[in-house]
Amino acid sequence: MGPTSAPTTATAPSAARAPSAGKAPSSGSGKWCVAKxxxxxxxxxxxxxxxxxxxxxCKPIQSGGACFNPNNVRSHASYAMNAYYQANGRHDFNCDFNRTGVITSTDP
Structure with missing residues (x-):
């Protein structure tokens, strides 16, 4: 199971790291994964x-979290998708999410 298939059941990614508070995690590489x-x-x-x-x-996108606002599915999904992308090696396939994610060079 991975971001290229329908996310109905989960398999924990290897070597996942928690995103930093405040913004979706970034590696300094200038690439982020966001919702299409x-x-x-x-x-x-x-x-x-x-x-x-x-x-x-995903605590930062829960109520009271640093990235809770704007409180909408698209913003929360972009945060979560980017956190997964960053934690799993920043490979393009880690941002596919059944063709709902896109790589951007603009910091969201």
């Missing part, structure tokens, strides 16, 4: 569920 603008809320929620059950720390 045409991705449905249902697909993005499935991505959040997959990532947050895979060992990635």
């Amino acid at each position: 603008s045409n991705a449905s809320d249902a697909a993005l929620q499935a991505n959040i569920d997959y990532v947050c059950s895979s060992g990635v720390d």
Whole structure:
């Protein structure tokens, strides 16, 4: 199970690290994973569920967390998807999420 298949059940990624508070984690490489603008809320929620059950720390997008606002599925999914992407080696395939993610060079 990985981000290229439908995130219905989770398998913990190897060597996952918790994202830093405040912003989605970055490696300094200038690449981030964000939700595609045409991705449905249902697909993005499935991505959040997959990532947050895979060992990635999603506390920053929970109520009271540093990245909770804006409080919408797209923003929370972009945070979660990027956290997964960064924690798993920043490979393009770690941002596919069943074709709902895209790599950007613009810091979200």
